[in-house]
Amino acid sequence: MTSQPRIALIHATPISMESIRSAFETRWPGVETVNILEDSLAVDRAKTADLTSDMIRRIEALASYARSIGSDAVLFTCSAFGQAIEQAAAKLDVPVLKPNEAMFQMAIRRGGRTAMLYTFPPSREGMEQEFRDEAARMGQAATITSYFVPGAIEAVRAGDVETHNRLIAAEAAKLKDFDAIVLAQFSMARARDAVKAATNIPVSTSPDAAVAKLRVLLGADQPA
Known part of the structure; x- marks a missing residue:
């Protein structure tokens, strides 16, 4: 049996989790997904007009962790961190997708x-x-x-x-x-x-x- 790829889903709020779970269930049943929730990111992002260097560092750390557990791709599900996700993607050897x-x-x-x-x-x-x-x-x-x-x-x-x-x-x-x-x-x-x-x-x-x-x-x- 051919193993399914592992896809890491990185969330900054729990309200995003059901929507992506449903999408995978409908469009790619059986694929292995793992959820990584760090909801202080959304709280902190709501307090500032711009991405801070600390937020960028945290996004990069999350992406690196996702790769370290054997993920074949990483999908971020929070739409307020685009620039940070691009920087994280440049450092990994697997696809890293911005939410949108x-x-x-x-x-x-x-x-x-x-x-x-x-x-x-x-x-x-x-x-x-x-x-x-x-x-x-x-x-x-x-x-x-x-x-x-x-x-x-x-x-x-x-x-x-x-x-x-x-x-x-x-x-x-x-x-x-x-x-x-x-x-x-x-x-x-x-x-x-x-x-x-x-x-x-x-x-x-x-x-x-x-x-x-x-x-x-x-x-x-x-x-x-």
Whole structure:
């Protein structure tokens, strides 16, 4: 029997864990995933406008630990640490994915205008820059416009998934003249079906896109 690859999932908040678990269960059942939770990162990131050198060091240490336990790939699930994850990736010999890179690539391939709904304010600026950088790398004239969904992350942290999903879907219903909608946080993936019911614009989530990309990177699927 051929062994399955081991994928380390590094979380800065527990609310991201269910969404990525569900995505793997649906799209890659049987693959070995291990969870590494360091939730002081999200607490500290919410207190500062920019990534600090200490946060970058901590992200690199987590990635290094993930590799030391035999992981064949590493996926970070918190969207507010893009620059730090890039630096960590440069030091490892296995794929290290930022939370949203696969989702952004999917949206950029559609071209035109992308709307990003987000619930964690510290993530917005870095994610917009990641999108622009990825569009430039891919040679695509794609643009991104962000929309904050107030109250949604507080609802899901309190266990009120219904309110979380309703708030996000209501914001999505207002969007017009976009070619794609992306849900910025991993924790927002639980609102995917509600958002799709509220709009005719194609909707992408980070967990689903990340699993699809990992399947290609680790040889389970051929590139599209």
